[in-house]
Amino acid sequence: MRAVYVNPQNTHPPGCCLRVQDYRLRHLYKKIEPVPDEELPGVSIIKPLTGVDPHLKSNLETFFKLKYPRYELLFSVQSENDPAILVVKSLIESYPKVDAKLFIGIQVVGPNGKVNNMVKPYEAAKYDAIVISDSGIKMEESTLTEMVAELTPETGLVLQMPFVCTRKGFASVYEQVYFGTMQARNCLSANAVGINCSTGMSCLLRRDVLDREGGLAAFGKYLAEDYFIAKAFLKQWAQLRSSMIPTLIVLEPLSECIVMGVAASWAVQYLFDFSAMGYFLLHVLLWFLLDFLMFSIVVRGSLPFSKFEFLVAWLLREILSPYVLFTSHRNQTVAWRNKKYKLKWGGVIDEPKTPAPLQSVSVV
Secondary structure, three states, X not given: OEEEEEOOOOOOOXXXXXXXXXXXXXXXXXXXXXXXXXXXXXXXXEEEEOOOOOXXXXXXXXXXXXXXXXXXXXXXEOOOOOOHHHHHHHHHHHOOOOEEEXXXXXXXXXXXXXXXXXXXXXXXXXXXXXXXXXXOOOOOOOHHXXXXXXXOOOEEEEEEOOOOOOOOOHHHHHHHHHHHHHHHHHHHHHHHOOOOOOOOOEEEEEHHHHHHOOOHHHHOOEOOHHHHHHHHHHHOOHHHHHHHOOOHHHHHHHHOHHHXXXXXXXXXXXXXXOOHHHHHHHHHHHHHHHHHHHHHHHHOOOOOOOHHHHHHHHHHHHHXXXXXXXXXXXXXXXXXXXXXXXXXXXXXXEOOOOOOOOOOOEEO
């Protein structure tokens, strides 16, 4: 089984003056051959929800507008008091022709609240092709068709390379630069050499393959269930990933521009008596240009902000990255969805004891 990536968004590509950019655009954004509707498999889309954010309704609404012949939407919330229930019910009423259900309550199979939230919808899904999609995901009308087109017989998992929508403020610029450079580079390079790099924000998988690994409930003991689901398929963030792959504590900083540049500059000066500062500046310049090229490929158009803002955000990310990695390795407790988890080696988690949650599940 293999995992493949599909394009993160659907916008018109720019004119390309570099062969490498044209090559990446044609491969990352290749057109999908049309498939007759009757040949497309049915898809069950599981959407675990917790609370409401300002863009929840608009994000969820894009799933009701998908241009796909057969699919169902399975929303799930942990509590009958969750405000997301009103949002989902209003959308179901607005789109009565869409096959959509709401599951209220959870089935506890481990400390991972997201998995607990998805177990019942997963068991109730009527199609073999399953999409697991986070609440913050926004879909284009053709995205599901593109994902299904990649689900060939030898493919067990289809991932979407994550990116973020443009918003106002420098925080949005910083976030886009991160996802469009470092995250994109890691995802694409890892996928090219067959290394597991699952983010789990949006993925399409075969139910029969996951069931052979014990089903969704088998991953309830992990905090990053997406990574271990992908790992299981291939077999048949910083502190979190380091607990899953301990070697990242040593290797990950070496993949950062500043750390690699400092180490290489010292080596070049020692071996070849070349100016360390000159080599370091050249290294940073080339890294920046390649990241800028990568970002322009990901956005497939003009920058959503100025080149100066890109430069400032890029420098800030590269300078802060070693510090962020160092501090994250010092703390084995992570907060996620209003809960605190203690990480163990191998990605297993311990959750502090809390009152027993609602376990009976009702369907709306």
